[in-house]
Amino acid sequence: MLDSFFIELRRSPVLALAAALILAAIAIAVLAPVLAPKDPNLQNLRATLAPPSAGFPLGTDEYGRDLLSRMIFGMRNSLIVGAAVVLLSGLIGAVLGISAGYFGGWLDMVVMRLADIMMAFPYLVLALGLIAALGAGIPSTIVALTVAFAPIYVRIVRSKVLVVKEEAYVEAARLIGVRPRTIAVRHVLPNVAGPMLVQGALTFAFAVLAEASLSFVGLGVPPPAASFGNIIAAGRDHIIDAPWIATSSGVAIVALVLSLLILADGLRDAIDPYQHRL
Amino acid sequence: MNLRYFVERLGWAAFVLFGSTIVIFAILHVIPGDPARAMLGPEGTPEAVAKLREQLGLDDPLVHQYLLWLGRAIQGDLGRSILLSQSVASLLGERLPITLLLGLYALSFAVLIAIPVSVISATRRGTAIDYGGRFVALIGLAMPSFWLGLMLVLLFGVVLQWLPVFGYVSPRQSAVDHVRHMILPAAALGSAYAAMIMETTRNSLIEVLHQDYVRTARAGGLTETLLLYKYAMRNALIPTITVIGIQIGYLMSGALVVESVFAIPGMGRLLVNAVLSRDYPLVQGAMLVTVLVFSIANLCVDLLYAVIDPRVGKA
Amino acid sequence: MLSTPISTASEPLLDVRGLKTWIPTRRGEVRAVDGIDLRVHAGEVIGLVGESGCGKTLAAYSVLGLLPPPARVIAGEIRFRGDDLCRRSAEERRRLRGSAMAMIFQEPLSALNPVFPIGSQVGDILRRHSTLSARQVKVRVLELLDHVGIASPGHVARAYPFQLSGGMRQRVLIAMAISCSPQLLIADEPTTALDATVQAQILDLLQRLVEQAGIAMILISHDLAVVAEMCRRVYVMYAGRIVEHSEVAAVFARPRHPYTSALLRCMPALKQDDSPLETIEGVVPALTEPEPGCRFRPRCRYAVTLCSDQDPAATELGGGRLAACHRATELGLPGTPTAVGADA
Numbered sequence: 060m061l062d063s064f065f066i067e068l069r070r071s072p073v074l075a076l077a078a079a080l081i082l083a084a085i086a087i088a089v090l091a092p093v094l095a096p097k098d099p100n101l102q103n104l105r106a107t108l109a110p111p112s113a114g115f116p117l118g119t120d121e122y123g124r125d126l127l128s129r130m131i132f133g134m135r136n137s138l139i140v141g142a143a144v145v146l147l148s149g150l151i152g153a154v155l156g157i158s159a160g161y162f163g164g165w166l167d168m169v170v171m172r173l174a175d176i177m178m179a180f181p182y183l184v185l186a187l188g189l190i191a192a193l194g195a196g197i198p199s200t201i202v203a204l205t206v207a208f209a210p211i212y213v214r215i216v217r218s219k220v221l222v223v224k225e226e227a228y229v230e231a232a233r234l235i236g237v238r239p240r241t242i243a244v245r246h247v248l249p250n251v252a253g254p255m256l257v258q259g260a261l262t263f264a265f266a267v268l269a270e271a272s273l274s275f276v277g278l279g280v281p282p283p284a285a286s287f288g289n290i291i292a293a294g295r296d297h298i299i300d301a302p303w304i305a306t307s308s309g310v311a312i313v314a315l316v317l318s319l320l321i322l323a324d325g326l327r328d329a330i331d332p333y334q335h336r337l
Numbered sequence: 338m339n340l341r342y343f344v345e346r347l348g349w350a351a352f353v354l355f356g357s358t359i360v361i362f363a364i365l366h367v368i369p370g371d372p373a374r375a376m377l378g379p380e381g382t383p384e385a386v387a388k389l390r391e392q393l394g395l396d397d398p399l400v401h402q403y404l405l406w407l408g409r410a411i412q413g414d415l416g417r418s419i420l421l422s423q424s425v426a427s428l429l430g431e432r433l434p435i436t437l438l439l440g441l442y443a444l445s446f447a448v449l450i451a452i453p454v455s456v457i458s459a460t461r462r463g464t465a466i467d468y469g470g471r472f473v474a475l476i477g478l479a480m481p482s483f484w485l486g487l488m489l490v491l492l493f494g495v496v497l498q499w500l501p502v503f504g505y506v507s508p509r510q511s512a513v514d515h516v517r518h519m520i521l522p523a524a525a526l527g528s529a530y531a532a533m534i535m536e537t538t539r540n541s542l543i544e545v546l547h548q549d550y551v552r553t554a555r556a557g558g559l560t561e562t563l564l565l566y567k568y569a570m571r572n573a574l575i576p577t578i579t580v581i582g583i584q585i586g587y588l589m590s591g592a593l594v595v596e597s598v599f600a601i602p603g604m605g606r607l608l609v610n611a612v613l614s615r616d617y618p619l620v621q622g623a624m625l626v627t628v629l630v631f632s633i634a635n636l637c638v639d640l641l642y643a644v645i646d647p648r649v650g651k652a
Numbered sequence: 653m654l655s656t657p658i659s660t661a662s663e664p665l666l667d668v669r670g671l672k673t674w675i676p677t678r679r680g681e682v683r684a685v686d687g688i689d690l691r692v693h694a695g696e697v698i699g700l701v702g703e704s705g706c707g708k709t710l711a712a713y714s715v716l717g718l719l720p721p722p723a724r725v726i727a728g729e730i731r732f733r734g735d736d737l738c739r740r741s742a743e744e745r746r747r748l749r750g751s752a753m754a755m756i757f758q759e760p761l762s763a764l765n766p767v768f769p770i771g772s773q774v775g776d777i778l779r780r781h782s783t784l785s786a787r788q789v790k791v792r793v794l795e796l797l798d799h800v801g802i803a804s805p806g807h808v809a810r811a812y813p814f815q816l817s818g819g820m821r822q823r824v825l826i827a828m829a830i831s832c833s834p835q836l837l838i839a840d841e842p843t844t845a846l847d848a849t850v851q852a853q854i855l856d857l858l859q860r861l862v863e864q865a866g867i868a869m870i871l872i873s874h875d876l877a878v879v880a881e882m883c884r885r886v887y888v889m890y891a892g893r894i895v896e897h898s899e900v901a902a903v904f905a906r907p908r909h910p911y912t913s914a915l916l917r918c919m920p921a922l923k924q925d926d927s928p929l930e931t932i933e934g935v936v937p938a939l940t941e942p943e944p945g946c947r948f949r950p951r952c953r954y955a956v957t958l959c960s961d962q963d964p965a966a967t968e969l970g971g972g973r974l975a976a977c978h979r980a981t982e983l984g985l986p987g988t989p990t991a992v993g994a995d996a
Binding site for chain 3: 547548549550552553554555556557558559560563567568571572645646647648
């Protein structure tokens with residue numbers, strides 16, 4: 060599957076560009092303390108709302124903080140939240156989805172009805188409810204978004220497991236007496252890995268957007284820590300006199316999310332090269 | 338449409354709604370930590386906490402608390418907001434219609450943009466127009482609605498000064514001003530939604546145009562217009578409606594945030610403020626009402642299926 | 653019953669000459685239809701037989717102007733009532749479709765739109781080609797449904813396709829095809845997807861309808877038994893070419909092309925003894941870069957050196973017979989008893 064992804068990568072320059080941007084974003088997040096020209100929280104009251112200049116490449120906010128440095132750390136927080144949500148909801152999705160799909164019966168029934176109920180909430184409303192209970196902060200944001208996004212994973216994994224379960228080699232393994240748990244890990248998991256990767260890229264994109272939304276309304280990454288969402292929130296109050304504050308962070312989110320969406324598309328093509336290309 | 342299908346969908350909606358009440362209750366009561374303590378914050382004295390606990394009935398057994406809350410909610414009593422010391426039901430009654438209007442405008446905006454664009458894209462599949470349209474749609478999907486809103490404010494409100502930038506005017510006050518105030522929020526909220534509808538409709542239209550029944554219609558000499566809008570579109574809309582239904586949740590999520598951008602006094606801002614101040618009765622009430630709206634929307638979508646596709650709900 | 657003469661002095665209704673319909677693909681042009689000649693006279697029923705993939709359906713689509721892109725006619729003439737359709741605009745051809753020429757398809761299950769009632773779908777074609785009022789259209793739809801042997805036309809007109817059986821749906825499609833009294837009807841494997849008992853009913857219906865209305869019909873089939881029952885003349889198609897053309901009886905008694913002979917041996921209905929049913933070894937060749945020589949050579953048990961060197965041209969064998977085989981006259985190919993067709 061990785062091979063065919065690399066083939067896709069060579070075939071499509073857009074996908075290659077998206078992958079490069081994602082790698083760059085990861086590098087920025089990891090190297091944030093090294094890359095940031097200034098302390099993201101350092102206030103400079105003599106340079107508030109300064110437009111982009113040599114000293115402040117992307118300008119400053121209302122406290123005179125360097126926006127470029129804040130964006131670099133904002134990228135870090137976005138990726139931390141996104142990665143954590145993808146990993147945790149993926150883990151929950153894999154465990155519950157495989158169990159429900161493979162073992163069926165009452166377990167399947169309970170898990171799927173629970174997923175249905177969770178999906179009856181608009182995802183941000185569910186997240187807000189959890190944040191109300193847990194209090195705002197990065198860990199609560201991660202928990203809230205994990206709970207909000209896990210049900211989709213469960214559904215996708217389960218539906219794939221139901222297909223794999225009927226395959227001849229799984230049937231054969233069952234007949235020769237391989238333990239169900241071994242079958243689930245050895246045969247079923249590799250088959251759901253592809254769809255999970257695709258969903259992972261999508262979830263990452265939507266988790267970044269959701270984190271930004273929560274931070275924008277003050278319920279995600281708590282100030283003074285930087286986040287694209289709270290930078291844009293600060294920019295809203297100065298949209299007339301300092302439009303650069305909101306603009307640059309938004310462009311960064313769009314680039315990141317767009318790359319993730321394109322990556323998801325590329326992964327989908329890679330795991331299913333024979334599908335009817337539209 | 339047959340009655341059995343209707344009853345079945347209604348029963349499903351009722352089940353999901355009931356399940357969601359348990360989730361809402363559990364989120365705020367089972368999670369470790371004392372809601373009363375959380376609400377009062379660090380300044381709350383032990384006496385004040387104890388008083389609030391009693392006031393909220395937090396010392397009763399959980400099942401008792403839940404049944405009490407559910408019983409009252411069914412009768413329309415959602416408790417009193419701690420923050421605004423007003424009945425939650427009446428607060429929601431004021432704010433919900435504004436959010437619903439916003440959602441409705443955004444939905445109409447999205448459908449009106451997405452359907453024609455997807456027809457153009459599907460009938461010119463593989464051309465520059467098709468690729469261009471899909472790329473713009475992808476960007477629309479990648480843009481946070483609140484940021485798009487700000488950019489629209491910057492362009493149409495600040496630079497061009499065509500439209501008001503903030504605030505809300507009720508349609509009863511002035512229909513014209515109401516519309517002028519809602520254009521930008523609806524566009525900001527509807528864009529990502531339009532992108533989702535567009536991609537689905539384009540793909541399903543392409544698939545439908547390859548179906549045998551379209552060939553039959555062509556063999557009968559029907560015009561391409563009739564073919565596209567009657568023979569293909571109705572079939573292509575079936576997946577579109579699924580997406581419209583599922584993504585209403587996405588739309589409602591977006592509305593919560595877009596309201597903050599444009600200072601629209603809808604339920605989204607109410608809920609955000611309730612969460613910020615940990616006003617539990619208000620949070621619970623707002624969540625419940627949101628799920629109710631979402632369930633009703635999904636029920637409508639299910640019924641719409643049966644109208645569009647005669648096979649739905651029949652043996 | 654088969655009173656139409658095999659060749660008449662008058663101009664044929666449909667006269668296809670040198671038709672080539674190619675499909676560009678990444679691996680080159682697929683020569684799906686590669687230079688065929690075909691004539692149909694008014695009121696005549698002819699057969700077009702061959703394995704799937706031999707180009708029968710694409711030839712029919714070419715005549716109707718229904719080719720799915722990127723397939724297109726690259727050479728040849730399609731004269732209908734003396735007029736070359738390839739020179740007509742898309743709109744002019746669209747006006748002919750459904751009125752002067754019509755088609756029925758193999759899959760009655762998917763050929764009707766699932767979300768509209770039957771009456772509406774039949775009515776749309778009537779409305780397109782006539783100036784009937786809404787009321788008249790309704791009446792005409794019921795008449796048509798009755799005409800194709802549907803017992804309760806009112807009920808069926810209101811029904812949706814999924815509520816009807818396969819045979820009923822094919823009747824509806826036939827009603828749509830004859831609704832505007834076409835002169836030419838192309839029936840592409842009209843009974844293949846149906847149960848055996850229903851097949852006979854549908855064939856009887858078709859036969860009765862075209863005879864009554866004097867409609868010329870091209871019956872496309874892979875089944876020689878069906879053709880034997882319905883047609884007087886038959887064209888045998890292989891790999892984009894017409895390899896044999898003759899009267900049905902003559903073809904059955906004495907095929908002149910090894911492919912025709914092989915097809916005949918594959919017919920279960922015509923088998924006299926209990927020898928095992930034969931199949932033709934091999935598959936239809938890829939049509940991108942045909943090898944030199946006869947296209948049937950790789951599967952032919954009578955092939956000689958000449959066959960791999962030279963592509964055999966269709967040769968007149970007298971009495972309107974044509975065969976595209978180097979050894980057409982010298983081989984005494986086995987046929988089948990000529991009794992078929994008499995019971996129709």
